[in-house]
Amino acid sequence: MKNMLDKVVNLLTEHPSLRDSDKRLAANIWYNNIKNVDEIDAITLLSQFAEGRLPSYESISRCRRKIQEEKPELRGKKWAKRHSKQKIIKEQIKEIGAILNG
Numbered sequence: 001m002k003n004m005l006d007k008v009v010n011l012l013t014e015h016p017s018l019r020d021s022d023k024r025l026a027a028n029i030w031y032n033n034i035k036n037v038d039e040i041d042a043i044t045l046l047s048q049f050a051e052g053r054l055p056s057y058e059s060i061s062r063c064r065r066k067i068q069e070e071k072p073e074l075r076g077k078k079w080a081k082r083h084s085k086q087k088i089i090k091e092q093i094k095e096i097g098a099i100l101n102g
Contacts, residue, residue: 004055007032008063012074019068019076022061030054 011018011028018025033054034040048054068075 004029004059004063005067008060009067009071009074012064012067016076019064019074020078021076022057022064025064026055026057026060029060 007029008025011025015028018028030049031037034045034048068079
């Protein structure tokens with residue numbers, strides 16, 4: 001996990017465009033983990049992913065969230081916008097829960 005945190009910090013520091021996109025961040029990490037990326041075919045890539053030889057999308061995303069929680073300077077432009085809606089979303093979830101639970 002420490003190794004993954006270091007990789008994510010480095011990528012977020014060097015490439016600010018990755019701060020708002022877990023998909024682009026994961027793609028960069030997978031790209032860096034594959035040897036001979038120009039020669040790999042889709043079946044090999046998917047096999048490596050399925051066998052756990054590439055970090056999971058969830059782990060990468062979790063690391064990014066943790067880092068941005070602790071290091072505000074590595075937050076993307078969309079971070080504040082997403083978090084400003086947090087209170088509204090929580091209230092909507094409570095209302096839905098109340099409806100579902102009777």
